Structure formats: structure tokens, C-alpha cells
Amino acid sequence: MKARKILLILIVALFAVDTLPAQTARKKVAVVLSGGGAKGMAHIGALRVIERAGIPIDIITGTSMGSIVGGLYSIGYDSERLDSMVQLQDWALLLSDRESMRSQFLNERMDQNTYALSKTIVLDKKGKTSNTGGVIEGKNLARLFGALTKGIPDSVDFNKLPIPFACVATNIIDNTEYDFHSGSLAEAMRASMSIPAVFSPIRKGDMLLVDGGLRNNYPADIAKAMGADVIIGVTVQGAPKTVDELKTGAAVLGQIVDVNCKNKYDDNLAMTDVAIRVNTKGYSAASFTHAAIDTLILRGEAEAMSHWDELMALKREIGLAADYRPERMPMPAGSMTLPEAEALDNTSSHVxxxxxxxxxxxxxxxxxxxxxxxxxxxxxxxxxxxxxxxxxxxxxxxxxxxxxxxxxxxxxxxxxxxxxxxxxxxxxxxxxxxxxxxxxxxxxxxxxxxxxxxxxxxxxxxxxxxxxxxxxxxxxxxxxxxxxxxxxxxxxxxxxxxxxxxxxxxxxxxxxxxxxxxxxxxxxxxxxxxxxxxxxxxxxxxxxxxxxxxxxxxxxxxxxxxxxxxxxxxxxxxxxxxxxxxxxxxxxxxxxxxxxxxxxxxxxxxxxxxxxxxxxxxxxxxxxxxxxxxxxxxxxxxxxxxxxxxxxxxxxxxxxxxxxxxxxxxxxxxxxxxxx
Structure with missing residues (x-):
């Protein structure tokens, strides 16, 4: 009789343990960040409000600037750290192939302040080069991304990052979408923001990868495929322009880019539970001055705050108390400053x-x-x-x-x-x-x-x-x-x-x-x-x-x-x-x-x-x-x-x-x- 009672208690305990996850399970939350160049700085302000609301982020996806913000966020750079990082940068230097004065000898400084345009090509002994074109090779961006992601293996499953992550690039060989779920995080971010003819494409196998905005500028569908139950989206795309607004060559070029970036956009926006559409009027994809960055971050925060009630309702929907706060991720091992350039090694290559x-x-x-x-x-x-x-x-x-x-x-x-x-x-x-x-x-x-x-x-x-x-x-x-x-x-x-x-x-x-x-x-x-x-x-x-x-x-x-x-x-x-x-x-x-x-x-x-x-x-x-x-x-x-x-x-x-x-x-x- 005693043995039967013990057996009954064990069976009840096992059922209780087995049903515990079902009782505590909650819906997975994904944050999706659109492309938009400098306008994507608004993502940092929006993320600050999501953190303030105490909503955990289980999945993050992004394109172009959204891939940079999202990729860094996935390894521990929260909104405060991202804000500090973008304020530290000399963006005019970062978005060029010019070198910092502190890493140059005097004759190199003179050259850099004589010539407005420069290009370096490295050839192997057979005269072949890995150069893929583009006015800007993106050497400074690649060095910064390498420093920021220090400690992350060169080949890693992005689903095993502190926050599972994915980003989008476009293969210009056949004009198809390529989604990064593994590999080098620094390379994935660099490929996703590679504006055609401006930045050199990234060669990956038999693919040539450029800015993902050409195929999927707001990758909510990728977040869904990764298991997201609810989606918070941040987009910085402006309202469609009228004929009267397209009076300059730059405006027409921007319109061409915006039209191409509309691919999948409406369908992906439709599957978004809370859509934070930041007003970026007055700023462009090239607005990388510190004053513009400050304003864009504040606009992202202000727009996200206007959705506060929706965010708190979503928090209740996923099964969390109003006072719940997720733990802050540990500080990443990377450096927020641009490292000095290393001298080109010409032991086996012509420069x-x-x-x-x-x-x-x-x-x-x-x-x-x-x-x-x-x-x-x-x-x-x-x-x-x-x-x-x-x-x-x-x-x-x-x-x-x-x-x-x-x-x-x-x-x-x-x-x-x-x-x-x-x-x-x-x-x-x-x-x-x-x-x-x-x-x-x-x-x-x-x-x-x-x-x-x-x-x-x-x-x-x-x-x-x-x-x-x-x-x-x-x-x-x-x-x-x-x-x-x-x-x-x-x-x-x-x-x-x-x-x-x-x-x-x-x-x-x-x-x-x-x-x-x-x-x-x-x-x-x-x-x-x-x-x-x-x-x-x-x-x-x-x-x-x-x-x-x-x-x-x-x-x-x-x-x-x-x-x-x-x-x-x-x-x-x-x-x-x-x-x-x-x-x-x-x-x-x-x-x-x-x-x-x-x-x-x-x-x-x-x-x-x-x-x-x-x-x-x-x-x-x-x-x-x-x-x-x-x-x-x-x-x-x-x-x-x-x-x-x-x-x-x-x-x-x-x-x-x-x-x-x-x-x-x-x-x-x-x-x-x-x-x-």
C-alpha cells in the first residue's frame, strides 16, 4: 500500500514537471529593422523604448543599416552601447577608404590631403585580383565591424548568438535574395549594406552580394520563418514622392532606390503586429553628421513612444507582467573604435x-x-x-x-x-x-x-x-x-x-x-x-x-x-x-x-x-x-x-x-x- 502511494506521487510529479513549460511558455518576439542608410540610426531610439517597456527580444532581423544595428544588438550592443558607438565614429572617414591621421606617416597624410579619390588594388603574382568594383572598397567599415565583433567566431550559426539573428543581401549574379543565417557576422553586415556602385560587393563563393534592400528591405518574413509569433517592426522609409517633389537628379535617383526597395515591403508590413514608422523627413540615407544622427535617434525614440500602449498590450499578450524586465546582456568583447590600418603585405602580392x-x-x-x-x-x-x-x-x-x-x-x-x-x-x-x-x-x-x-x-x-x-x-x-x-x-x-x-x-x-x-x-x-x-x-x-x-x-x-x-x-x-x-x-x-x-x-x-x-x-x-x-x-x-x-x-x-x-x-x- 505504501509503495502504491509513493508510485502515485511520482506519477503526479512527473505530469506536473511535464506540463510546467506549457504553463510558462510565451510567444516569441521578433524585432525587424529596415534599411535606409543614415536614417536607420532611428532604430537605436526605437530599441531604447522597447527596452524601456521590458519586452524581451527573441529574434532580430534587418537589412542594410538595419542589419548593422540588428547584428550588433544580437551580440550584446544594446541601445545605450549602440548610441555610444555611433557617436564615437568619424563617419566621413568611416564611409571612405581614407586612413585616420593617427595611423599615418607624414608623407601618407600629405597624399591623403592632396587626392580626393584613390583606389588600391592587390594583385597576386599571376596578375589576378579579388577586387569587385565600387568607388569605395569599404576597408574602414570592414575594420570597424571586425573590431566590434571581436570574440565572435569567423564561422558561426547566427541562431546560436545571444539573440538569434538574420540579415539580407542581394546576389547580383541572378538578382536573388540571399539570407545570412551563418558565417562571418562582420561579413554579413558588410554585404547587407553594400550599396551598388558605391561600395564594393562582397564575393561569397559564386555569388556577388550587395545591399539587401534591393530584394527585401524589411525582412519580417524571415523573422516569421525563424519562429516569431509576434513582430515589432521599425521602418524608416518615407511616404511616396509626388511628381512635384522629383525635381533634381538626386531626388530621382532616390526615388528609383525607394521603388526597388518596395519589393515584399507591403506584404511584410502586413504581418507586423506593432509597426513603428519613423518620420525621417529632412534627412537622407547620407545624413551621417553627428547632429543628424542625434536627431534621427530622438525621432526613433519619439515615434516608438507614441506606440507605448500597443507595446504594453503586446507585452501582456505574450504572457508577461507589466513590471517584467529581461536581464541585460553582457558587454561584448569588441572595441567601439576604429583600429589602425595594418600595412599592406606585398610579400606575395603586387600592390x-x-x-x-x-x-x-x-x-x-x-x-x-x-x-x-x-x-x-x-x-x-x-x-x-x-x-x-x-x-x-x-x-x-x-x-x-x-x-x-x-x-x-x-x-x-x-x-x-x-x-x-x-x-x-x-x-x-x-x-x-x-x-x-x-x-x-x-x-x-x-x-x-x-x-x-x-x-x-x-x-x-x-x-x-x-x-x-x-x-x-x-x-x-x-x-x-x-x-x-x-x-x-x-x-x-x-x-x-x-x-x-x-x-x-x-x-x-x-x-x-x-x-x-x-x-x-x-x-x-x-x-x-x-x-x-x-x-x-x-x-x-x-x-x-x-x-x-x-x-x-x-x-x-x-x-x-x-x-x-x-x-x-x-x-x-x-x-x-x-x-x-x-x-x-x-x-x-x-x-x-x-x-x-x-x-x-x-x-x-x-x-x-x-x-x-x-x-x-x-x-x-x-x-x-x-x-x-x-x-x-x-x-x-x-x-x-x-x-x-x-x-x-x-x-x-x-x-x-x-x-x-x-x-x-x-x-x-x-x-x-x-x-x-
């Missing part, structure tokens, strides 16, 4: 790079410069070829010895052909055309990221094709005759500034000594000419947007019978813009001939407005003379300038107006693009 720079200004009109670089497999060398077209024509070639990717030795040749107007105190004294041939050999004595010391020897030959001298010219800076020079030099270059064009902190120091001869030892039968130049600029932040930048600079030339080609020239905003040794002097146009000894102090205030707009005020005072002892005999030269510039991906776009006591004339100047 080919091409770059193009285009600029316009009101003096030289349109100029174009292009460069091609080749680093052969297994050899510590690089061959460069450069061509510049415009009022100043240049062609050159460099052979560089680069063990471990660092410059050690260089042999170069350059040819210049220039048509220059030279002024004195605002009046033109010369109109000349000349050609110059230069052969240069140099050795890097030190080559750190912010610091270079180099020394070398150079041969220059100047041939003056046509010279027009104004009759009223009072001062002629040396005879204008063909000249050949053999020079020896040592240069120092230091730069710790945080931005190449618009620095707010850091310092830049350049100095050099050159000894010029015409027979390897002497010049014109006597001692050679000594050439000393230096500039030192420091940037001091006076707040988050205002900086103060004093700079002292000058050049002293010593020796008898100084030739015209070595004379001192000043003008404009930049060093070496017209000729190699020309120095800036604001408030002047063109190139002004000046005495052989020149020193200047420039004060600059730089105010940032918004994200990329700058108002810049400069004041320069300078002294000059033919001997050190009379350097301060004349009153100072004063130059002033007020300017505006926009920091674009193609370089600074802006205009300045200035005045100087050197020319006694107002000067207006427009510059569009990087300076070269």
Missing part, C-alpha cells in the same frame, strides 16, 4: 594604387593631379609616377626603397613647366614661362609617424622660355638667365596636429638648410649660397569650437650673386604653391618678389560652425631686408584676411577676402578642393 585630385581657384582656374604607385611582390621598393595639368604642368617619377613599408631612400625626377606672373608691391614686373628639371636623391635619417629628418643632394636646371619685363619695374631680384644648381640639404619635419587642414590642437614645425653651388663646391667662383628656412605653428583650443593658431616663419638667403630662381617670393595662403621656396602672405594675390631676408608672424582664429563649417580670421606682420642688420629698418608689412571654408570629402571649399600693405589692394579668392 597598385591610383589617386586623382581636382581643384579650382580664381587664379589658376582648374588643375588636375594624378598619381600611380606600384609596389612589386616580394621587393622592398615602390615606383611612383605623377602628372599635374593646369597652368603649372608637372610630371615626375620616384623610385623608393621601402623596407617594412617605410621610406628609407628615394631617387626622383621631376619636370615643371610654369607660366607665372610675378608682382612687386601689387604691380606686375614679370610675365615669364620657364621649364625646370630636377633630379633628387635623399635618405631618411629618421622616419617616425610625426617626425622626419632627411638629407640629400639635388640637381636643378632652369630654362626660361619667355620673359616679359615691365618697363617701370624698380626692383629686379637677380638676373633671369638659364641656371643649373647642385644643392645639398637637410630637412626636419614635425607634425602632431589633429587635422591636416583645420587643426584645433598640436604643432607643426618645418626647418631646413640648403647649400647651393653650380659646380658641386662653389657658386660663380666663390662660396656657395646658404639657404635657411623654418616655420613653427601651434594650435591652442579655446573651447570645443574655437582655436588660436600663432605661426612664425621665414627664410634667409646668404651669399653673393644670388640668382633669380633662388629669390624670396611671398603670396597667398600656402607654402610652395607657385614655386618651391615661396612663402605665404595673406591679403596678397599672385606671387610677390621680396628681399632675401624675410620673417613673419601670423595669428589665426578658427571658429567651427556646426560640423564642417569654419570662419577663419588671419593677421600677419612681416619684416624684410637684404641684410640681417637692416631687417627692421622698414615698417612692418601687414596682411589681414577673413574667410569661410567647408570641410568636404573633396577638400576645403571656401572663399577669402583680404588686404595687405604690401600691395595696398583688396584681394578676393575662391578655392575649391585640396591644395596642390
Amino acid at each position: 597598385v594604387k591610383g589617386a586623382l585630385g581636382v581643384r579650382f581657384d580664381t587664379e589658376e582656374r582648374v588643375s588636375l593631379q594624378m598619381v600611380g604607385k606600384w609596389r612589386p611582390a616580394g621587393r622592398p621598393m615602390e615606383i611612383d609616377a605623377t602628372l599635374r595639368l593646369g597652368k603649372r604642368i608637372m610630371a615626375g617619377a620616384d623610385l623608393r626603397y621601402v623596407p617594412k613599408g617605410r621610406d628609407v631612400m628615394r631617387l626622383s625626377y621631376k619636370y615643371w613647366h610654369s607660366d607665372l606672373d610675378i608682382f612687386q608691391e601689387g604691380d606686375r614686373i614679370y610675365d615669364l614661362r620657364y621649364s625646370k628639371h630636377t633630379v633628387d636623391w635623399s635618405v631618411q635619417l629618421a622616419n617616425l609617424k610625426n617626425f622626419i629628418i632627411n638629407a640629400g643632394a639635388r640637381f636643378d636646371y632652369y630654362h626660361y622660355v619667355d620673359v616679359l619685363v615691365e618697363r617701370d619695374a624698380e626692383y629686379v631680384p637677380g638676373d633671369i638667365t638659364d641656371e643649373h644648381l647642385v644643392s645639398y640639404y637637410a630637412h626636419v619635419n614635425y607634425n602632431s596636429e589633429d587635422n591636416y587642414t583645420f587643426p584645433t590642437r598640436g604643432a607643426r614645425f618645418v626647418a631646413g638648410y640648403e647649400y647651393h653651388t653650380d659646380n658641386f663646391v662653389k657658386y660663380a667662383g666663390h662660396a656657395g649660397l646658404s639657404d635657411i628656412f623654418a616655420s613653427w605653428r601651434i594650435a591652442f583650443p579655446l573651447g570645443s569650437r574655437l582655436s588660436f593658431q600663432p605661426m612664425i616663419y621665414g627664410r634667409f638667403l646668404f651669399g653673393n650673386d644670388q640668382p633669380f630662381c633662388l629669390g624670396n617670393f611671398v603670396g597667398g595662403d600656402w607654402y610652395g604653391h607657385y614655386v618651391e621656396r615661396q612663402m605665404p602672405f595673406i591679403g596678397t594675390s599672385h606671387m610677390e618678389a621680396i628681399n632675401s631676408k624675410f620673417i613673419a608672424l601670423r595669428l589665426k582664429l578658427q571658429q567651427r560652425l556646426g560640423t564642417n563649417n569654419y570662419i577663419i580670421l588671419k593677421v600677419t606682420g612681416a619684416q624684410r631686408g637684404d641684410e640681417l642688420k637692416n631687417l627692421f629698418d622698414h615698417g612692418p608689412l601687414i596682411g589681414t584676411q577673413l574667410g569661410y571654408a567647408y570641410n568636404s570629402l573633396f577638400g576645403p571649399l571656401g572663399a577669402t577676402i583680404g588686404y595687405s600693405t604690401l600691395t595696398h589692394k583688396a584681394h578676393f579668392f575662391i578655392n575649391l578642393g585640396f591644395v596642390f
